[in-house]
Amino acid sequence: MKHLLAVRDLTADDLRAILDRSKQPAPRPLEDKGVALYFEKPSTRTRNSMELAVAQLGGHPVYLQPAELGIGTRESVADVTRTLACYHAIVAARVFDHALLEEMAAVDAARVLNLLSATDHPLQALADLLTIEQLLGRIAGAKVAFIGEAHNVARSLAEGCALLGAQFVIASPEGYGFDGGGIRQVTDPAEAVEGADIVYTDVWVSMGDDHSEAKIAAFAPYQVNQALMDRAPRAYFLHCLPAHRGEEVTTGVIDGPRSAVWQQAENRMHTARGAMLWMLER
Numbered sequence: 338m339k340h341l342l343a344v345r346d347l348t349a350d351d352l353r354a355i356l357d358r359s360k361q362p363a364p365r366p367l368e369d370k371g372v373a374l375y376f377e378k379p380s381t382r383t384r385n386s387m388e389l390a391v392a393q394l395g396g397h398p399v400y401l402q403p404a405e406l407g408i409g410t411r412e413s414v415a416d417v418t419r420t421l422a423c424y425h426a427i428v429a430a431r432v433f434d435h436a437l438l439e440e441m442a443a444v445d446a447a448r449v450l451n452l453l454s455a456t457d458h459p460l461q462a463l464a465d466l467l468t469i470e471q472l473l474g475r476i477a478g479a480k481v482a483f484i485g486e487a488h489n490v491a492r493s494l495a496e497g498c499a500l501l502g503a504q505f506v507i508a509s510p511e512g513y514g515f516d517g518g519g520i521r522q523v524t525d526p527a528e529a530v531e532g533a534d535i536v537y538t539d540v541w542v543s544m545g546d547d548h549s550e551a552k553i554a555a556f557a558p559y560q561v562n563q564a565l566m567d568r569a570p571r572a573y574f575l576h577c578l579p580a581h582r583g584e585e586v587t588t589g590v591i592d593g594p595r596s597a598v599w600q601q602a603e604n605r606m607h608t609a610r611g612a613m614l615w616m617l618e619r
Contacts, residue, residue: 339619340442340449341612342435343457344496351615352500356467359604359611366617367396373421374452375401375408375430382578383431383452383460386605393610396426414440422446427613448616455489461577462493463608465537466501468601472573473534477502482533482569484508484526484559485585487515490539490577495520506533510555526559530569536561537575538585553584562587566595573597 340346347355372391376384384400391398408417418441421428430438431452442449451459470476481498483491487509498505506521507514508529514522523529530536541556566572574586574596582588591598 338445338448339616341459341616342438342442342449342451342454344459344462344493344500346459347500349500352463352466352497355463355608355611355615356470357611358614359463359467359607361611363393363610364614365395366614367391367394367426369395371397371399371425372427372429372613373401373425373447374398375406375428375432376452377403377430377432378453380431380453382602382605386460386609387429387452389606390609390613393606394613399425409437415444418444418449419446427616448619450612450616453489456492458489458493458577460605460609460612461490462497463612464601464604465494465575465577466497467604467608468575468597469503469535471600471604472597479503479534480532481505481535481537482508482526482529482572484529484536484538484561484565485541485556486513486539487520487522488539488543491515494537508559510559513555526561526565527568530565530572533569533572535575536566536569536572539577540579540581541585542581556585560585560587561590563589563593566590566593575601578602 374387388398406417408414425447427448427450429450429452432454435454435456438451438454451457466476469479473479481503487507491507495505506529508523508526538561574590576598580586580591
């Protein structure tokens with residue numbers, strides 16, 4: 338049984354296989370089977386892309402919220418996971434604490450798919466990589482400049498770039514970068530985007546995070562605007578959405594001719610389908 342909790346769970350061959358399956362017509366291996374969609378955090382793209390991807394594979398998605406399961410309170414994580422496995426081929430969960438996913442996977446009763454956790458967002462990275470490949474015709478050798486906080490989206494994308502031979506660099510204010518080495522980090526966004534093929538950003542304040550004035554002030558110089566995009570004249574713009582227009586990105590950039598955010602959003606569905614197909618083949 339194969340779970341998908343983080344991009345680092347994958348080999349380069351695994352990642353390539355998922356992207357390839359994302360491009361194929363959908364077979365129906367989930368015919369008469371369910372997929373549990375457990376959401377501790379709401380999401381426009383994740384819910385819609387997953388429900389449609391499950392349906393395209395012939396399955397039936399069941400949307401679940403914390404009050405319905407009482408996971409870890411009314412009933413143990415293990416018992417909830419075993420119960421869901423009685424009905425579902427895959428348990429997909431969008432959670433705060435990554436440890437919850439690890440606990441569910443340890444039961445090994447059903448395949449567990451990470452829809453988002455505090456540390457990782459593998460399905461977003463898959464959609465990003467597919468979009469990059471569609472835009473550039475390649476992933477290997479591409480330069481991806483991420484402007485913003487070192488968080489789950491940035492981490493998963495950095496891991497995917499490393500597996501498939503793309504260069505990843507992140508520009509963050511002091512104190513908002515990754516701990517440790519292994520990822521190129523700078524504090525100057527202009528330096529990060531020099532020679533970039535992709536310029537990527539995300540909201541400065543994610544759901545449930547601190548919305549302090551100090552944090553907003555620290556990120557103000559990191560807005561992706563036309564002046565910054567002009568420093569990377571061949572680059573496409575990506576954003577995982579939702580966007581706070583006028584904060585991390587200007588309307589002119591996100592709606593501009595080099596923006597591929599809607600193609601990227603659609604690819605959430607295709608790569609969700611590819612990830613589930615890959616999991617079901619394990």
